[in-house]
Amino acid sequence: DTEVTQTPKHLVMGMTNKKSLKCEQHMGHRAMYWYKQKAKKPPELMFVYSYEKLSINESVPSRFSPECPNSSLLNLHLHALQPEDSALYLCASSQVPGTDTQYFGPGTRLTVL
Amino acid sequence: GENVEQHPSTLSVQEGDSAVIKCTYSDSASNYFPWYKQELGKRPQLIIDIRSNVGEKKDQRIAVTLNKTAKHFSLHITETQPEDSAVYFCAARNFGNEKLTFGTGTRLTIIP
DSSP states (O other), X not given: OOXXXXXXXXXXEOTTOEEEEXXXXXXXXXXXXXXXXXXXXXXXXXXXXXTTEEEEEOSOOTTEEEEEEETTEEEEEEESOOGGGOEEEEEEEESSTTTSOOEEOOOEEEEEO | OXXXXXEOSEEEEETTSOEEEEEEXXXXXXXXXXXXXXXXXXXXXXXXXXXXXXXXEEETTXXXXXXXXXXXEEEEEXXXXXXXXEEEEEEEEETTOXXXXXXXXXXXXXXX
16 A cells, blocks of 8 residues: 545535544555645645644644554544635655655644634 | 645646646755546555656656655656546655645546
8 A cells, every 4th residue: 555545535514513533544654744735835844743742833832733653554633623724634754754745644634614 | 744736637638649737846955756646436556656766767658757856746648538538636744744745636547
């Protein structure tokens, strides 16, 4: 398996909902990333997990809560989001943190009503 | 921190002609420079990358050149085809730094 997968593909949620995004890779990569991408903009880094430990949090609001249950799985828990949080959420992984190519998943298109 | 500038923001090229996209970076310690292609509604896909110990890398119709002294690198696409139409992002990173800094993107349109 040479891909990063993400579920769901699309998500619509209200501002009071709690939902989770899921990312999975079976390439043995030890770094996993969450990015947020708004239309016509580059991906914007949110979190990095290295060897299943949170190593970077780019001052992301606490309504976004990442979790790395094991080396293959990365979750992003969402709670009390705002309409401006609507975006494409991309997961990525790389074999060794800080030295290798990052490979992106297909993303989850999130709409907050 | 690192800052990456990318030009032009939009580029239209006749099919069969060449396209060149340029990026400059600010941190002289950066040593890894990937290029990603993102089609509408799709994921960013790595198309080519270069490390600071080489000045040029080529893969079929795509090449990347790096000038460490001037701190800029460029993507060259020759014999462009309609399927090359997409947004292209450059990026830069230091060795050991987990954060990739992206350029602002170039929307490339190939005119048939």
